[in-house]
Amino acid sequence: MSYADVAASGPKQTPEEAAAPQPPQIVPSETASTSSLIDVDTPSVRTVPSDFLEQDVQTETQQQRKEREEKAADAAARAEADLAKKKRSAARKARKADNFLTQWFGELSDNASTALVAGNLAAVVGVSAYLGYKALGLYERGQLTWRNVGLGAGVALGVGLFEATLGGYLYKGKKSDRS
Known part of the structure; x- marks a missing residue:
């Protein structure tokens, strides 16, 4: 049976x-009540000035937001100034150390600087020979891995960079000593 x-x-x-x-019928009457309408002459009604849209700050919320943004910008500027001051201080200390090393290497006599160069060369050759000997021993025992090779290359690179840095100061010191 269907519905x-x-x-x-x-x-x-x-x-x-x-x-x-x-529908309900509206009965027109001549005496319509205006008591529910707002009287615009009373002080309770708020009006907006005509230049409202041209003002920088139109609401209290905007004013508070702008104050927060200004405080954040001031804090960021102070942090940036502190960082720049620290960078300048670190650069000044680095230049002072650089000048000290350059002056010290410049004051070395020719014999002392030759001995320093020979010592640096002997250190690089000695470290390289020692690392090669250790690598050969590990290879013969079958324990030479890429980790060991990388570690040895890193040590050799570190020694070489240290020696190159000292050599650079020696070169600068001797160059300034001659001029």
């Missing part, structure tokens, strides 16, 4: 019951 069959088997509606309800 239509069930609905058809019940009691029939009268035409008044089947019709849609009538």
